[in-house]
Amino acid sequence: MSYLSISAFIICQNEEHYLGHCIESLEGFAEIVIVDSGSTDGTLALIQSYIDKGWPLRLFRETWRGYAGQKQFALEQCTQDWCFNIDSDERLDKALRRLLPELLDAPDEVVGWRVARRPYLVGYGYTSENVRERKNLRLIRRGRGAYDLRQQVHEGIAASGEVRSATTGSLLHFRPLIIDEQILKENKYSTLKADQQIAEGRRPRLSKLIFSPIIYFLRLYFRNGLWRCGVPGFIEAMTGFIYAFLTQAKIAQRAALRARPNHDDYVGR
Template sequence: MSEKPPRLDARVESLASVARRQAERRLAAGEKPRLSRLLLSPTLAFLGVYLGRRGALNGMAGLIDARTAALFSLVTEATHFQMAKGAQGPSPGGEIPAFGGASLPLSATLICKNEGGFIKKCVESLDGFHEIIAVDSGSTDATLDILRGFSARGWPIKLIERGWPGYAKQKQFAWEQATRDWVLSIDSDEWLDDDLRRALPALLAAPNDVVAWKLRRPLAFYGQEQVAPKGAKPERITRLARREKVRFDESALVHEGLVADGQILETRQGFLRHDRALRIDRQILKEMTYARLKAEQRVLRGKKPSRLRIVVNPWLYFLRIFFLNRVYLYGIDGYILARTRAAYAFVGETLHWQLMKRCS
């Protein structure tokens, strides 16, 4: 009996490591990245496998092999490009400030694991909140020390250490620990800018029929910290809500969100900033986790895979992100992000097809 080939997510995770090493060798040899290679090499890699190696004769398996080759080329070229930027990773540094006092009748909830490079900035932006619920699932870096440092400086942090039940269930657990009427769910690599902080009192004073607010979150790009260019389209996500009027969909394995029972409005003031922008060879591993969970979720819900979606959805994802979300305004960084999201769509659709095929 022949062995089944490795699943696509495992293949991509292995190729990402090879791509990183290739990019490192290029830099060590003094080779500069070229935009033409970043734009053209993935297509040439696809054609080389699909036509040159007669992948077209192997049906869906040949198409998957060709697209995987294109993805490997993309990760190699984009990693080389991003490494040449020399961007530094996050650092928790700096003294923890004293708590300024609970001026807002508002709870914040966050879940964390090994977020030592980001969580200080996140918590600092919650100054004035009545309470901060932090649920940690086994950090081995500086995360717990940082949170305890905030507590020692008078910050109203309730730290809970708990095993990992999944994104939605962990966030719902944190939500249920809050005691105020209004609650903000924030990721530990996010933070409130000053304009959004100033807008909070007005948001909390919303009429009773308003149960939640969608906050604006600009996309994060590797090596960039500035506010989004004028005209860029931020994400709008429900994060601020009345505690008893919303819940997380615990059946969701990925892309968990708040489900509201009532009216949701959108704020046009300030931003929920997101600082986690990983280099593509690392980001692609995160996308593999999301794609795997999405595929497993579809299988559990009895959804059938589609060959057409494998072919079409990656391009639709790219076009939506690049043009409708206007990430073209970020130049080559936006192009890399849109191609990374397209890779997520490709792997998610393909894994769904592979999982159902193996179950049949």
């Protein structure tokens, strides 16, 4: 079998129900690096089953370093000319697989490629190719990029050179959480984002609290095309609104508590 000179790298913990299809979508990659941070379900057994079948898979066990730190560790284990960042709940669609040889054949000055991602919506399925999230840098030449370890969430690779956007193809994101679970995730991620921005010196602004959630919703719903997906698309865009609002509200409240700590100043008769 002819292999593509790509190392896919994945960080995971307790991803038994998602990781298998992710691995299978990487068929033809020369190397698959998986860094596990302490799975207690059947994830490790699943990984071993693919190793036993002859998949080019290398497993590392590493204590959690944070999202950026964990991905940087995984990236450093890659040995191929190109490195591809993919999450356990993501899969390459057919168009992206067909495009990969062309991306690898890029001129020397091109060090990375941004790739679109299409989510799976509860009650709808994967969005069409007309509905895409913002393209992010996922494919990087080895040694030509690294993660910013200061980023606590939505971490990305900082490339040392020209980065282009893939014209077709997408990653498929399969984690269909009902709204009860999705709100818990948005709460967790917004806490990480707020704490990160406060550490960077970000101060609360009423304009950001008001307009950031609205802009986030409009970008997802209209520019990214979630309006095409009916009620599931509207719900998806609204979760983005909630994430943006929670982030700004937490920045504001943390500043307010520093200025005026909670004190019960009730005076009885």
